[in-house]
């Protein structure tokens with residue numbers, strides 16, 4: 001065997017830099033703030049334009065053609081078609097409960113829950129379709145001929161089936177939904193094919209599933225053994241106290257570190273299997289991120305968020321730390337100068353947080369692109385324009401929720 | 407006139423990248439490949455898409471995926487024919503980022519100011535019939551939880567009459583719920599909860615609270631608060647996450663505090679007019695505050711207290727307000743006679759038809 005294995009250059013590459021991205025993200029934050037959040041739809045669009053244009057497939061960059069106004073109209077429609085009715089229904093339900101008709105109220109709540117569940121599934125489908133239909137490569141775009149209404153029902157029943165055996169069938173549901181979603185998408189003249197096998201996920205899923213029990217059992221066992229080691233006397237002696245503290249510590253560690261890591265182990269496998277089974281014409285895809293990559297990615301995002309929270313709340317803690325009692329008194333007395341100060345403080349606190357979340361979006365896109373590989377051939381003559389419908393503005397409708405498309 | 411420039415082109419039909427020259431003829435142009443000619447196209451159908459590195463990319467209206475890229479410096483003959491490049495698009499490019507930000511900030515501040523201030527003027531414009539309907543839709547008959555005995559109702563009506571000149575447009579009810587609270591609702595509805603009556607030591611205490619709630623009705627706080635909340639929810643709805651809701655609650659609590667002060671002022675005036683001593687109300691607030699202060703009180707009583715203090719923040723200022731209103735040596739008369747007070751207090755216990763509790767909670 002030769003020592004070196006020549007690695008072919010990846011077909012999917014990323015050429016952006018976060019400093020260039022910051023030049024887009026910072027004005028975005030500023031404009032979003034002064035427009036009371038309305039600019040964020042245009043901000044999203046500008047972000048995507050940059051990220052897409054810095055992503056090359058083989059030799060040509062992608063192009064994002066979605067527009068801020070599409071997302072804005074989508075948001076307004078969600079507000080009037082979903083938000084407002086929900087508020088009205090809330091009032092109606094309150095009224096029904098007060099008037100002693102809890103059964104009717106219950107039926108309405110159930111129907112609302114079902115509708116929201118259905119719309120969530122629809123949102124996942126539409127978000128993916130919207131993004132594909134606005135993604136161009138060499139002047140060719142993707143899309144779907146399916147409206148996603150059937151997918152909404154699949155989303156409900158598959159999740160219900162997954163839940164019946166205590167969520168043990170969750171990998172089946174999510175993988176089967178992934179296959180169903182992608183199989184209805186296309187790019188150019190080619191239909192995506194996806195037939196990923198959910199059984200490959202079961203080992204990781206069971207690990208994730210059992211972690212809470214293992215942590216609990218471990219903590220209890222440790223507590224008992226430490227307590228008995230401390231002698232059979234008073235259970236609240238020092239050894240017992242230490243054991244209790246250790247048990248609590250393990251519990252917290254488990255909740256905030258081990259659980260997310262177990263989830264990442266599962267998710268890492270999911271993405272590798274799911275993207276690995278995706279085909280488009282003669283193209284096959286692969287996702288190379290392994291669990292350590294995911295964990296590092298997650299920890300770095302966490303660190304960025306922590307830093308942002310630090311920046312956001314430093315002014316407040318200074319204000320409170322200088323004279324806590326006076327602060328509370330003034331607040332209770334309702335001094336308007338303080339209220340104005342708080343409002344401005346919150347507005348300023350939004351800056352680092354919004355900037356951090358857009359940096360995290362940059363990192364997520366980069367992570368996704370860098371780890372995506374494609375094999376096979378693209379025949380440029382046969383790669384003709386998509387015939388899917390792309391005219392409707394409503395496409396951006398549920399992208400307004402900004403659910404993850406992939 | 408014919409000129410040539412180097413450019414690249416996707417026709418939107420296939421993914422083949424074409425190296426082309428631009429041949430301009432007046433307001434039209436052709437794209438020339440080695441053996442093919444594309445066009446003619448109109449310059450005014452070109453749309454600027456993006457500037458990338460040293461290239462500018464254009465699309466064509468109505469042609470999906472049609473792209474024309476011009477690399478490097480655009481020759482002076484061609485430049486005026488091409489659409490202008492955009493960074494942010496529209497207004498922001500025209501004003502510049504700094505100026506546009508100031509304009510937007512000004513508009514936003516004005517909108518928030520309108521939303522905060524306009525309910526004061528808008529609320530009185532809402533017809534009382536609409537308000538009454540809204541009140542009915544919200545509570546109706548409270549699921550049969552309103553207590554009703556002839557003598558108890560008479561006592562309540564007498565109390566209301568003494569505190570307000572137009573009791574006919576008020577609907578004061580006692581709700582059979584063991585909660586220490588009182589609320590003013592749209593349409594002149596005022597609910598006193600049975601828990602409040604049980605805790606009260608004298609009719610004067612109830613009078614103070616009732617007059618306060620009537621104050622909310624008379625100052626039209628209920629509709630104002632509702633309008634303000636809805637307006638803020640719409641205006642700050644653009645922010646996602648907790649930022650918007652934090653701002654919302656902060657801005658509306660500022661107004662809640664003002665409303666509470668106005669309601670207290672109204673209460674004091676009404677008590678004075680009815681010649682009822684404010685000592686009762688002061689005692690009541692004093693007791694609430696001391697119970698609220700002792701946070702380790704875990705009994706049910708303390709928990710029911712919390713519901714009143716959460717909507718009616720108690721401050722030293724507020725207690726003093728009622729204490730200082732007492733005129734020494736004044737010949738106050740009790741709000742109700744001992745018999746009437748007894749009838750009011752036990753009205754819910756005497757009413758055999760009334761439903762109790764919330765109907766769904768686990769007590």
Ligand SMILES: [Zn+2]
Pocket residue numbers: 618619622665666669717718
């Ligand atoms: Zn009040």
